[in-house]
Structures are given as C-alpha cells and as structure tokens.
Amino acid sequence: MKLTKLLSGSAIGLAMIMSTTSANAAGDLTVVSWGGAYTKSQVEAYHKPFIEKTGVNIKSEDYNGGIAEIKAQVEAGNVTWDIVDVELSDAIRACDEGLLETIDHSTLPAGANGKPATEDFLPGTLYDCAVANIVWSTIFAYDKSKTPNGPKTMADFFDAAKFPGKRGLRKGAKVNLEFALMADGVAAKDVYDVLATPEGVDRAFAKLDTIKGDVVWWEAGAQPPQMLADGEVSYTTAYNGRIFNAVAGEGKPFEIVWDGQVWDLDLWVIPKGAKNKDTALDFLKFSTSTEQLAAQASYISYGPARASSSPLVGKFHNADIDMGPQMPTNPANLTNAVQNNFEFWADNADQLNERFNAWLAQ
Amino acid sequence: MGKKMSDTAVNNMGTQAQKLAAENNPLITADGIPLKQKLAKTTRKMKMRALLLTMPLVLFIIVSFVIPIGQMLHRGFYNPAVSNVMPNFSIAIKDWDETTGEMPSDEILKVFVEDLALARKNREVGKTVGNMATRINYELPGSRSLFTKTARRADKITEGPYLDELIAIDKKWDNHNLWRTVKRASNDYTISFFLAALDLKYDENGEISRADPLYQIYVPILMKTLMLSALITFLCFLIAYPVSYLLSTLPLRTSNLLMILVLLPFWTSLLVRTSAWIAMLQTEGIINDIMVYLGIIGDDGRIQMIYNQTGTVISMVHILLPFMILPLYSVMKTIPPSYMRAAKSMGATNSYAFRKVYFPQTIPGIAAGTLLVFILAIGYYITPALVGGSDGIFISNLIADHIRKTLNWSLGSALAAILLVVVLIFYWMYNRLVGVDKLKFG
C-alpha cells in the first residue's frame, strides 16, 4: 500500500534526523542547575573557563530542585546527569540513600593562600557526597518605585493591614514556616526549637493564615522578579541573587530586605553511576577553587563557600557595585538571620508538607 | 443494520441445522463428517482467527499498560525498605510480642545494633540506613535522624544491655510505640500507605484511628475532585444540550459546518486551550479588561478568575465539552422531529412535549456524555496543575507530587490505586449502561 510505504519512509527519515541529534550526548558533561541568572553566573565563572582549559563540551540543564530526577536516574541505571547543584537537605538525603558518589575531600585543591581545602572551606560546607559552592538566601523584596516606604522587617511583610497588596511566597512548607515564626516575634536563634513543638507549628500556620488570601505562590526561582516586574505582586520572597541581578543587571527598582533571611548552601553532587564521573569530578574541583568561586561572586550575589575567596570578591561584572555588602553572609545582613536546619527538614518535611498542602487546599 | 441482519440469518441457519440434526439422522457433509461437528469446528476456527487478530494488541496492552499498573498497585502494599536494609533484624523482631507492653529483648536489640552497623557501611542504592529511616519516618514523623544518628555510632556499641546503650545515644529509643512502629515497618507487606491515603494512621496504642484534622488532605481532596468533576459534568450538560439540539435539527450541510466549531477545540492541544484560558481569565486578561472597559468593575476591582477553582472549572468545561456534545448529538440525530409535532398536534404545550416526549429519548445520550465527561474529569492533572492555583487542584496532582517530588512512591501508588478503583467503578457503569462499543468521535 502507498500508505504503508509513506509511513515507513517518513519513519526512516525521522530516525535519521534523530540520530544526528543524539550523537552529541556522549562525551559532553551534563551540568544541572537552577536556571536563569544563577545558571548564567555559573556559565560565566565555571563553564566557560573549564571548556577553555579542558576542551570538554558542557551541556547545561535547568531543574527546580529536589532529588526526584536523580533518584529515578540512579535506580533505572540510566544516569544522564553528571553533576547537579542541590540544596543541603536534598544533598544529605540523597547521600543517605546511596544515590550519590562519595567525594574524597583531600583531593580538593588547596586554597590560593596554600591552606588545605578541609580548612579553607567554611565550617559545615563539606559533606561525604557534596561540596558546597555558594551560600544563598531566601529574603523578601519589593518594588520601591511602587511602594516607596516599603516593609522593613519580616513582621511588616506579614502585616497585610499596614502593607496591603499581593505577596509572593514559595509553594511549600520550608522557609515559609521560619518566616512566619520570625514575623510572629520568635527570635532567629529559637526558630527551630519552637518549630519542633506542635504548638510552634500551629503558631506558624496561624501567622500564615493572616496573609493567606493575599498570597501568590511561586515555584521556580525565576518567577519572583518577574512577578514583581509585572506588578502581579507587591512584595515577594525570593532568592537574593535573583533580585540582585534584576537590580544590577536590568536596572529594576527592587529593594531587598535582609531582616529574617533564611540562608542555605548550594552544593555540587555527582549522581552514582554518572556517565562522565571523572570529568564531573574534575569540573567539581575546578569550579570550587578559590578563583572560580570568587569569579562567580562577580556575576551573582551569592557568597563563596571558601574563606580564601572572600578577599578576592570585588565588583559586579558590568556595574560599579561592591559585591561584599550584597552577600547573605555580610555581617550587616546577618543581624536577624537563620541558617536552614537540614536535619529538622529531613525529619519533618513529609509531615509538614502534608499539613501545608492540607492548609492550602482549605 | 446490515451486520445485524446477517447475524440473525447465520444464527437461524445454525439453530435450524441443529434442530434437524437432533430430529433426524445426523446430516453428513461431503467429507463424511457430521454437519454438526463440521459446523462446530468451523465456528471454532473462525473464533480462533478473530481472537488471533486481536492478540498482538492485547499482548501489547498487557505488557505496556496492565503489568505496569499492576506493579504500581503492588507497590502500594509492598515496601521492603526495612527488611532490605536490616535482613536479620526484620526476622528477629517477629519474636517480639508488642502486646505485652515490654520492650524488645536484649537478643533482638543485639541483632538490631549489628544490622545497623553493617547497614551503615552499605552504599548500595535502596539498601542504606537512609532508605530505612525514610520509610519509618513516614509512619513516625521526626524519627529519621534518630536512625541516621544511631547508625553512625552503632559500631561503638559492643555489649549490652543494648537498650540502655541505645538510650544513651538518644532518649527517644525509650519508647514502646517507636519499637512497635519499627516492627510494623519491618513487614514487607503493609497497609500503612493505604491508611495514610485515607487520612488514617496507627495511633500511639497501635490502633487505627483518624489523622489529626489539620493533617487530613487526601480524603478532602478526593471529595473535592469528585464534587468539582460533578459540577463540571453538570455545566457541560447544561451547555451541550441546547447546542446538540440545534445541531441535530439543522440541515446536514449547516450542522456539519457548525460541528467544526465543536470539533476544532476537540482537536486542539490541551496546552493550547489552557494557555488560551490563562490569557482570557488572568487579572490582566481579556475578560477582566472587557469588564473594566464596560465599567462593570473598576480597574482596582479586577476579579481573580484563574489560579483557583473557578479557573479549573471554566477551562475544564471548555476542554471536556466536545465529549458531551458528540454523544448527545448522535442520539438526538436519530429522534424523528415528527414525534414532537405529533405531541403538539395532540394539544401538548412546548414544554410538556419536551419533557414527556423528547427528553426521555435523549437519556441514553445524556448517560453516555455525563459518564464519559465525569470519568475523564476525575483523572485530570494538567489543567488543575496550570490554572488550579492552590485550591483548584485534583487528587491526580497529589499523586504526581508524591511520585515526582516527595518521592513517597508507596503513598503515591496507594492514592493512585484508590483513584483507579473510583474510575473503574464508573467505567463499569458506563459499560453496563451505555456499552463501550458506543464510543464514537465525530
């Protein structure tokens, strides 16, 4: 039949088209990160110099966090991701479940000042399967051209009477509960102690209740600056680097409020059985060296995980802005701040997210 | 029509032949076999041939559809995380009688500590302490770090009493319910995930009880899914009925033309229609713009019509409408207009004639349309995920969350099993009331 001939002919043709694309899969290093301004900073500071140095081609992919893909790939024995940028609690859980390659810390390059890596990296940034590259933070921000006298504290952010308007929050229990408690007057150092009690959880949700009707929920890091720019929300929580880059890179009139920030680490991990494991390890060592970490800090306002990188941090790459004060770890920004407690979230994320979802659906 | 006639003809021939065969001497065919036998053989052969034609597809569907779903259902009951990680302990703990109120014996705890120390060294996927800790944490939230922490120190414990040693690491080990939970979880087959999917749990005393209302999510969302699906089905029916009636009464040429307006949405990608509704309904969108323009609402009083239940309902009605119109239309087309005219000529009012003559004849189409729309609506995922915001989500969204995000695959599977049962009940009803062979498009 003509039809069958036509169909099989087009199938063969398509198969040939496809084969030309899949050819580039082998040998390329697949680096997975959070997309947008953040991935861009990594491309500038890590990928480009690495490609230049080694000649290895890098394929950059975006994801929205979590370990679902890593788990699925490792369990299927078909690991297409070589190195992934993850949050600390995810790194710990994935490592606990045997989904990651272990990394020998003694093989990491020494700092530019000659200090061995294990001493040069900030305390709590090296783990069995993960090496931190940056310190980032969830903060809240607003558009000061629309709200000149904007909120100053976390309590203001939760005060819908004083500051009417829509608010953007990340969809999920993590960080929001901490914010809610701090807004309700819990001191930063006590947040996780309070949250560990049932009354503390109730208190956090009660505080969230007060703004529930005004919340627009976001999921990807690129959304909050977009939502602020579009006027969809008046205030939003966000990753500090995304807001900074919208200000420094695109001239947006956004203001970051550091009060009540929750800071966290991003770490490189290598999924177990990665196809280019050795190249991935090379990339990991290269990108977490003193110079590269310092270079990244000139593209986005995330703090380097090595002590020796800090003195090298200068100005934003294309504007006269000192990067030091923009970092989450800058002392002035840490006056009322919490470090994300990965152990607490490893224990309680399932239950609290269930409650969060139940609360959302009410 | 032709098929039916030839069917009855064949059947008649068959029964007549049988009658003859029974009454007289058996009829013999040319090759000497009794006709009855020969007929039976031919029928069997034809049956086999028909069956054989369907076999490749049946096998394909079994392999690519039935087995995967079956495996997934199994996963809802089966979770060997604990016995994978601690094989000796999961056997030893069976000897402990938790009803006595005593803690597990020192021998059992010795096995526990040894297994834990061994497991700590294991980095094999699915067999690490982390896997076990995650599994138990589902039933006893907050216990995850207890296991990972204890595992790190398990090889330091060399002699008993083991319970005291464990308590020295963390006071939480001195808890009867913790050990009961561990024993329950060391069983490979469990109903815990189905309980969780029904907002039930084992309480402190090991009894099944309802979850704290603040943590109840699955039953309320399942109910909401059913309610919203019913609402969507009802709205589809309200909208589809007049249109189908119009289409069935117009001359064929016009109705075919208008049918394209129905079929075009049907053939347009779900994602296209969903993005179109986002453009229409968002606060800065077309409908709000028109209302502001007409002065119905002020510019600051724009209505939130999307990223909530309203958005889900409106877009899903639009998306599922063709599934209601098509069956209604095909039934209405067969109703002769003379029936209504006859009723009216005998003095019935319009509405009386409609209620008593026309409407009853459309019931088969209504049954087909409503059941189909309802079945399809219950399982929707994409549209609620994109336009449902936080309160317009369906049970499918929670299933996808557990499979893709929280990685509680057993709970996701248990939820999927419950949803599947609901859908199959309605599918069975559809089969009984309408017949699956009545499904048609266009």
Place this chain on the structure above:
Amino acid sequence: MSAQIILTDEQKYHTNLGLAALVASTVLFAIFTGSIAGTIGFFLIFGIPFFAMNRLPAYATIKDKVSKYIFMTICTLIFIFLITPILIIIPLSFNAEPYFTFTEGMLNLEANAYSNRWYADIFRFGMTDPDGTENWWSDMWNNATWVNAARNSFFIAICATILATTFGTLAALGLSRPEMPFRAQITSLLISPMIVPLVITATGMFFFFAQKGIFPFFPESLANTYTGLVLAHATLGVPFVIITVTATLSGFDRSLIRASQGMGATGWTTFRRVIMPLITPGMISGALFAFITSFDEVVAVIFLADVDQRTIPRQMFSGLREQISPTILAVATILVLISIALLTTLELLRRRSERLRGLSPG
C-alpha cells in the same frame, strides 16, 4: 392560498420589527459606550441568532418566536465560548509587548503594536548565537529549544502512530467479526488506556520502565528513552484507533467478503482488494487520532522523558508554569493551524468513507 399570504405578511412584519429592535439597540449601545469594537461585538452576538433563525412554521406564535430567538442567542453564546479562546490567541501572538493581553495600540490597530518577534523567538530561543551568521541554520536545528521539541514531538508521534495503527487495525478487524469471542471484555480492556487517568498510567510506566532488562531483547531500562515514550504514546493512542476503525467496520457489509471468496479470491486478495479500500479512511482517521493524541500528550512525557526528549507540549507546560511569554502563544497558533489541517483531512476522509459505504447495499 390567500390565508398563507396574509400570514407571511405578518411574519414579515415581525421580522422587520425584530430587525428594527436590533438596529436600535446596537445604535444605543454604540452611543453609550462609544466603542467600535464593542458595537461590532454587540451586533454580532445579538444579530447572528436573529439572522440564523430558520423560517418557523406558519402557525408559530410570537411567544414561539421569542423563545426561539432566546434559544438561538444562547447557542450563539455557547459557540462563542467554544471558539473564542482558540481564535483569540492568534492576534495575541503578534503582540509587540511581552504580555498575554491586548495592548492599547493593538486595539487601535497601530502597526507597530504588532510584531512577529515571538515567532522569531521560536527559532532563536536556546541557540548558542542567534545573531551570528556562521552556521546559523545548524545552530538553530541543533540547539533551538522549540525546534528540538518539535523534532521530538514529530518523531515520537509518528512512531507511536505507526505502532498504534498497525496493532489497532488488526485488533479492530478481529473485534468486528461476528464470531469474535469475549468481544465486550476485550474491547473494554483495549479502550481502558483512554479511561484510566493519565497520571496512573504514567506512574505505572515510570516504575516499570525504570527496571533493567524487562524486555529480553533490550537489556537497558527504558526510562528517559525515545523507545519508552513511543511505547507509552502508542498505548494511549490505541483506543482511538480501535474506536474509529470499528466504527468504519460496523457499516461494513460482510457479504462482500463472501462474494469475493465465492469468486475464488484468496484470503489475502480479499483483504487487499475488498477490505483494505473500505477501511482505509477509517484507518487514516484512526491514525490521525493516534497522532494527535501523542502530539498533544504531556503527562507521560513529564514522567518518562528527560530534557533530551522534551516535546512541544512539555515545553509549553514548563513555560506556562515558570515564565509565561507570548512565545507560547506563537507556538499555540502554529498548533491550532496544524489542528485545522488535521480536522480538514478528517472531514474529507469522512465524506469519502460515506460515499464509499453508500455504494454498498444494506
């Protein structure tokens, strides 16, 4: 005869009255709102039912006419509801601004408010160097995100269609034989992929394909492979093929087969010369259904595919979730045009099939 003429006059009178009312209310509307677009809309909504009212029988009363007019207005509104969302995206996709709505300039038909930049974006987005001239075509073909998605979509859909149509047609031939045993049970089994929620099917396949060596001839797992997606989409397309082909066969006169065999044709010749030409239209429409099912499908792709296998709907899904841009509307417009083409093909086939079947007696 004379009575009829009088009644027709009365009808004419009513028609003129109605027309006058329509024109008057449109003029009033125009005066009050002062908007051209609004007035045209008003006239269309209330005018179409008026002109579409087919001649009522001579004995129709005014009440009949009014209720008919109301009925027609409701139907017009429903058709508008059905078709507007699909048509509205076409002009919106030519928006010069990055918004999902009409701008002032667009409504005033200013030329510079319209632009085809989002169509250009389909090709440029994801390219390494969209403004470079060197290797522009190969860059676009290999790197542009939407182009890759389109290639994946077509490849997967065509393979799945061939699979589903071949198996589906064979099975439909068996199912439509009068002697088919267990017809009801087997039909409900084969239709069930359409009924079972996609999330359940996708979850099952996600676990199933992740295992290694499920197929003896294929040692690797099928997770994140084209093969896995093609199998999944073929499964989902099967019910549509079964339904369409059995529908064609239900009007099929089986005595034609007996006639052909009576004249000495072999089984194969009968199939080729008698059955095939009669079921081809049904088969093609079944294939079109299978194609569009795969082409539109997104849930299975979310669960079973990696970034490498992203299809157009998958790309739209993440676009809608994360960063809404009119590029999605440009893609949507192209998809609508494809649907129109498919629908036209289907309509032509249906007519052909009716003509062919009209030839056979019974």
